[in-house]
Amino acid sequence: MLVDVTVSPDAVSVAGVDLVPVTVSAHLTDDTGVVPSTEMDGTMVPSVALRLVGSDRADGAELSLTAGTPQDGTWSATIQVPSTWNGTWEVSRLVAVDAAANRLDVDPPASADTTLVVTGTHRPAVTMRLSPDPLVGDGPLTVEGRFYYEDTGEGIGNQPIFFGSDNACWELRSEPNGTTRADGTFSRLYPKGDPFVRCVGIVRPSNTAVAPDYIVVRTLHPRVKPIVAVKANRTTVTPGTTVTFTGMVKPAASWQLQLQQLQGRTWRKVAGTSSNDLGAYRMAVTPKTPGTLRYRVVIPNQDPALVGVSEVVTVRVSTPGGEPRPDGGGGGGGGTAGGGTGGLPITGAATAPLVAGGAALMIVGAGLMLLARRRRPTQTPNGR
Incomplete structure (x- = not known):
């Protein structure tokens, strides 16, 4: 139970970087006894908070037993008040815990005893x-x-x-x-x-x-403006192969990153992650179709001057042996022409010359056969 709160003195004048001591005291009673306790944020209770009237500015102090007993005693703190506290302050909160884990958290009623008037000069x-x-x-x-x-x-x-x-x-x-x-x-x-x-x-x-x-x-x-380094674990892959991008950001911190791909004339996000406290990160994509793909890593920011952008990484995605033939045959190495799947692929650029050459050879061969027939001698049964 809070019996009363006092501030002494209740008015001070402070100049420059000097400090003036002011004591805040709370008279507390409890059957089991008030005990010092640590809050989740690490602060100790009993404690008081003071607020500058007319603002959201606040300060606080941890109290210690200065008179009486934990069951009926005075808990106090001496605050060194600076000139920058210029204005009227009031005790706005008191927190205490007893031996039975009961908690007191109250707003003391405003009175002459709970206010402090500070006249600060040469601040x-x-x-x-x-x-x-x-x-x-x-x-x-x-x-x-x-x-x-x-x-x-x-x-x-x-x-x-x-x-x-x-x-x-x-x-x-x-x-x-x-x-x-x-x-x-x-x-x-x-x-x-x-x-x-x-x-x-x-x-x-x-x-x-x-x-x-x-x-x-x-x-x-x-x-x-962070500096972003990036590298890919492979830059030439087949469709369906995962490409992993890793790198570091300077300065080292936890950053939100985007992996972007150039699609047409627009960079579009394809993956995202956060770097660890050392600035390291990892992202992955799995290209599905052949092509030449360009990627970069970006740390966005509403201020364009603070956007972090890595160098561009080019990844080439192609099928094994090159593009497939129209008849479904694939490119390969070794073997001889006409030997089935081991033959060399025929590309569109070389087809016309081969067809024209073949036709010319057929015409020349037909002419030679006719000439040979005209010059062949008549054979007798005995070969003469």
């Missing part, structure tokens, strides 16, 4: 950009920008900052791993770029075990 801000834009393949990627104060534009020099990538931006507590220059600018080179989010911020002590907290932070996803 820090940050600009951020990634280059090159777009990133082609997994080439070098530079994160650069500037920390400054909103009201004056002055750079925040020599300030410890945190550079993060992917889950590190939002998971586990973070420590500074970089520093701004004297004018507030910063840069970091990643030798191999990838499609995952990048972040840079000024961290503050976190009130959860599984996430960092920031005074100010900026995130960007790089615009990536």
Whole structure:
């Protein structure tokens, strides 16, 4: 049972990158006793959430027992409040679990005791950009920008900052791993770029075990034009033979790919798959009819500048020994003419000359026979 929630102090003034401690406390009672417990997302309860009034911005804190007993005690957290919290915050949720696995999940009623008014001045801000834009393949990627104060534009020099990538931006507590220059600018080179989010911020002590907290932070996803390599396990096949296409995508990640075939003047999808986390993929097709087929692998994107396209692979599909003869005979090797299936195929281009030559030989042979008859001598019974 939630007896009450208090925020102390309930109003603070914060300037620049300073922090002011504010304690949030919840008085809880339970017959079996409230116990610390881990949620499925890794957060600990009891916990409270605070929301900036008039927005969807929220933050939270895990509570620990600071007075009394688990059956009747006060659970508290001290939050280091930054100037960027400027506005009115209210405790919007409290979650707790007891030893009997009963769960309390309530929205405390709004009151003077559950609100925090923050007056933030000389508030820090940050600009951020990634280059090159777009990133082609997994080439070098530079994160650069500037920390400054909103009201004056002055750079925040020599300030410890945190550079993060992917889950590190939002998971586990973070420590500074970089520093701004004297004018507030910063840069970091990643030798191999990838499609995952990048972040840079000024961290503050976190009130959860599984996430960092920031005074100010900026995130960007790089615009990536992937490089797609492809090869076929065979490029000359007979109809009904499976052709397998494999390759790698840079940068390495899970990408949605299409195998496309050129049909007329249009590339049409004939297969699809996803690459694994290393960027490797495999797709297969089984051509049914003879012809010269052209394939490519594409990673689609609504932005034409970010579409990944492989080189074209040509696959020739033909029947064994070439095209069949009109009489159904097939081409073959070896044997002699007139020897049945071992004979050489007769093609259309050579038929006319052979027929004409045969007719000429028949005419010449007939003439020679007639001439021989005229010159043959009359034989006597004894051969004389």
